Amino acid sequence: MKKIIAAICAVVLLITSVSVSAFALTKEDADSAVVAQKELFESVFGRNITAGDARDVLLTSAGLKTDNANNDLFDIDEDGKITAIDARIHLRIAAKLDNLNNYYNDVKYDYFCAIINSVKPSGSKFYESVAEEIEKVDYVDYNDVVGQMNKQLDLYSSYDESMKGYDFAKELRASEGDKTFSYRMANTQIITENNYPVKENELSCFATLDDIEKVEYKTNQSFTFTRLRKQVGSDEYKTAYEETVTGLDSITVYIKSENVSLTGNTNGIFDNLKTGKAFDILSEEDLEELIETNSSIGAIEGMEDLGKCDISITPKSLNYKGCYITVYFDPETGVPMGSVHNLHYVMSMTMKMDIDISAKSLAGDDALIQALITLLTLQNGGKLLKVNGSMDISNEMNTRTVTYFTSNNADHQQY
Numbered sequence: 289m290k291k292i293i294a295a296i297c298a299v300v301l302l303i304t305s306v307s308v309s310a311f312a313l314t315k316e317d318a319d320s321a322v323v324a325q326k327e328l329f330e331s332v333f334g335r336n337i338t339a340g341d342a343r344d345v346l347l348t349s350a351g352l353k354t355d356n357a358n359n360d361l362f363d364i365d366e367d368g369k370i371t372a373i374d375a376r377i378h379l380r381i382a383a384k385l386d387n388l389n390n391y392y393n394d395v396k397y398d399y400f401c402a403i404i405n406s407v408k409p410s411g412s413k414f415y416e417s418v419a420e421e422i423e424k425v426d427y428v429d430y431n432d433v434v435g436q437m438n439k440q441l442d443l444y445s446s447y448d449e450s451m452k453g454y455d456f457a458k459e460l461r462a463s464e465g466d467k468t469f470s471y472r473m474a475n476t477q478i479i480t481e482n483n484y485p486v487k488e489n490e491l492s493c494f495a496t497l498d499d500i501e502k503v504e505y506k507t508n509q510s511f512t513f514t515r516l517r518k519q520v521g522s523d524e525y526k527t528a529y530e531e532t533v534t535g536l537d538s539i540t541v542y543i544k545s546e547n548v549s550l551t552g553n554t555n556g557i558f559d560n561l562k563t564g565k566a567f568d569i570l571s572e573e574d575l576e577e578l579i580e581t582n583s584s585i586g587a588i589e590g591m592e593d594l595g596k597c598d599i600s601i602t603p604k605s606l607n608y609k610g611c612y613i614t615v616y617f618d619p620e621t622g623v624p625m626g627s628v629h630n631l632h633y634v635m636s637m638t639m640k641m642d643i644d645i646s647a648k649s650l651a652g653d654d655a656l657i658q659a660l661i662t663l664l665t666l667q668n669g670g671k672l673l674k675v676n677g678s679m680d681i682s683n684e685m686n687t688r689t690v691t692y693f694t695s696n697n698a699d700h701q702q703y
Contacts, residue, residue, distance in 0.1 A: 313405060313408070313409050313490050313491065314409055315406075315409040315410060315411070317409070318402075318405060318406035318409040318410070319406065321402040321405070321406070322402045322403060322406050322622040322623075323622070324402070325398050325399040325401075325402040325403075325622075326399065326402075326622040328395060328398070328399070329395055329396070329398075329399040331361075332361060332388075332392050332395045333388060333389070333392070333395075333505065335361075335388070337378055337381045337382050337388065338382050339379060339382045339383075341378050341382065342375050342376075342378035342379035342382055343375075344362075345362045345364075345370065345374050345375040345378050346372060346375035348362055348370050349362075349370045349371050349372050349374065349375055361392075362374055362378075364377050364378060364391045364392065365377060365391065366391070366392070366393065366394060377391065389504070389505050389506075393497065393500070393502070393503045394497055396503040396504075396505050396539055397497055397500060397503050397541065399539065399622075400493075400503065400539040400541055400613075400615060401493055402622070403539070403615050403617050403622055403624050404492045404493050404613070404615050404624070404627065405491050405492050405493060406623075406624065407479055407484060407492050407624060407627070407693070408479055408480065408481050408484060408490060408491075408492060409490075410479065410693075410696075411478050411479060411480075412478070412479050412693040412694070412695045412696055413475065413476070413477060413478055413479075413693070413694045413695040414472075414477060414478075414479050414484075414691055414692060414693050414694055414695075415471070415472065415473045415477075415513055415515075415691070415692040415694055415703065416471065416472040416473070416689065416690070416691050416692075417469065417470075417471050417513065417514065417515060417689070417690045418469070418470045418471070418687065418688070418689045418690075419467060419468070419469050419687070419688045419690075420467065420468045420469075420470075420685070420686070420687045420688075421465070421466070421467045421468075421685070421686045421687075421688075422463045422464055422465065422466045422683060422684070422685055423464070423465075423684045423685065423686055424464055424682075424683075424684040425460060425461045425463060425464045425681070425682070425683055425684070426461075426681070426682050426684075427457070427460060427679050427680060427681045427682070428679060428680040429677075429679045430677065430678055430679055430680070431676070431677025431678060431679070432677065433456075433641060433675060433677040433678070433679050434456045434457045434460075434679075436674075436675045436676075436677065437454075437456035437673075437675055438454055438455060438456055438457075440671075440673055440674070440675070441454040441456070441673075442454055460681065469516055469525070471515055473515065473529075473703045475694075475702050475703070479693070484691065485566065485567050485568045485629055485689075486564070486565065486566065486567065486568060487568050492566075493541075493565065493566045493613070494565050494566075495541075495543065495562060495565035495566050496565075499543060499544055499562035499565060499566075500541055500542065500543065500544065501542040501543065501544045501545075502542050503539065503540070503541050503542075504538075504539070504540040504542075505537070505538070505539050506537065506538045506539075506540075507537050507619070508535065508536075508537075509536045509537060509538040509616060510532055510533065510534045510536065511532065511533045511536055511538075511616035511625050511626040511692070512530065512531070512532040512533075513529075513530070513531050513532075513626060513690060513692035514527055514529070514530045514690075515527070515528045515529040515530070515703065516528065529703045531692070531700065531701055533616070533625045533626070533697055533699075535619075536616045536617060536618065536619065536625055537616070537617055537618075537619040538614050538615065538616045538617070539614070539615055539617075540612055540613070540614040541566070541612060541613050541614075542610075542611070542612045543562050543563050543566060543567075543608070543611045543612065543613075544562050545607070545608060545609040545610070546561060546562050546563065546607070546608050547605060547606070547607045547608075548561065548605060548606045548607070548608075549604075549605050550603040550604055550605055550606060551602070551603075551604060551605075555572070556572075557572065558570070558571055558572040559572075561608075562608075563608040563611055563631070563633075566611075566613055566629075567611060567613075567629060567631050568631075569608070569631070569633075570606065595643075595644050595645040595646055595672075596642055596643060596644040596645070597642075597643050597644075597645065598640075598641070598642045598643070599639065599640070599641050599642075600639070600640045601637050601638070601639055602637060602638045602640075603635070603636075603637050604636040604637050604638050604680060605634075605635075605636045606633060606634070606635055606636075607633060607634040607636070608631075608632070608633045609632060609633070609634070610630075610632040611630060611631050611632050611633075612628075612630050613627065613628065613629050613630070614627065614628045614630075615627045618696075623696050624693055624696065625692070625693055625696055625697060626690065626691060626692045626693060627690075627691045627693075628688065628689070628690050628691075629687075629688070629689040629691075630686065630687075630688050630689075631686070631687045631688075631689075632684075632685070632686045632687075633684075633685055634682050634683065634684045634685070635682065635683050635685065636680060636681070636682040637680070637681055637682075638678055638679070638680050638681075639678065639679055639680075639681055640677075640678040641675050641676065641677060641678070642675075642676050643673050643674065643675045643676070644671065644673075644674050644676075645671065645672040645673045645674070646671055646672060
């Protein structure tokens with residue numbers, strides 16, 4: 289019986305693991321782009337905005353001044369025109385009531401793209417840490433599948449104490465909070481287009497500003513890379529290696545949320561996903577393979593002779609939300625020291641169960657066992673387990689990938 293339960297729960301997790309999959313960019317091109325965007329970035333964010341600047345913006349908005357050298361920077365709210373609103377924002381910044389960092393998302397984002405897209409052409413050596421967590425497992429039970437399972441399994445508590453008060457919902461949620469860690473830390477490992485997001489693409493990010501929720505720029509930041517090691521005989525982790533680089537700037541880009549329906553025709557739906565332009569996410573080919581493999585799980589291995597035990601899984605939707613990338617870089621050069629890709633998503637699926645196992649199929653020729661099972665299943669119509677229904681299950685997942693560009697740090701201490 290427990291084998292059936294374990295198999296059902298394993299199937300629920302089977303299709304929630306995600307792993308898009310062009311453009312030629314040389315190291316010289318990438319370095320030149322960083323230099324150019326750094327100059328523009330500093331010309332914008334290196335300014336000391338005064339009340340005089342606010343006055344110039346106001347005069348420009350009224351058409352009374354047209355020769356100011358900073359005219360191209362006056363449209364601070366990025367609505368395509370210079371207005372009194374831009375003048376008011378400048379005045380608030382001059383008075384320290386607002387922050388320049390709240391504006392010019394296009395300048396911040398272009399600098400971010402130049403830096404992140406310089407990673408692959410650089411051929412830097414790197415360390416990588418990936419932490420995956422199942423944050424939440426939830427379900428919507430349309431046919432009282434949980435109730436059917438709990439009621440029937442509780443009948444066997446007199447025979448098996450572990451079945452007393454059995455909670456199938458708890459089993460479905462048993463993986464909630466599970467974390468796994470993996471690392472790549474060979475000191476000869478080099479960044480390529482196939483081992484750093486977005487894989488199979490020479491760019492690391494090709495999202496547009498329309499795909500971005502917000503951009504944050506911070507100064508005087510620290511980047512820390514940590515390797516954890518699980519203690520023998522324990523669930524506790526201990527730090528096996530850690531290195532911190534200080535005095536860095538950072539730019540964080542938040543991707544807009546998007547919900548993808550996976551029912552019906554999925555042809556082309558992954559081609560223009562916002563998240564897929566900056567992360568390695570589930571591809572259409574992956575989805576097709578998962579659907580083909582799991583659309584009819586069939587009889588659970590080892591249970592074929594006991595009766596019907598069919599489980600099918602159909603992907604329903606994929607929701608990306610709260611996904612962000614942070615790049616940490618040397619403010620003097622724009623050279624990246626590290627990055628954090630935080631991929632957060634919810635995979636929803638429909639699980640259909642048709643289980644019909646009779647007592648006779650398990651009893652065999654042993655009369656004593658047959659009598660015992662018949663007695664145990666008396667209240668269940670002679671069925672060992674009979675469940676038919678469907679439920680929607682959602683797994684909320686988070687994958688955090690930290691990459692340390694070790695060869696860009698002259699003071700790097702090898703693992």
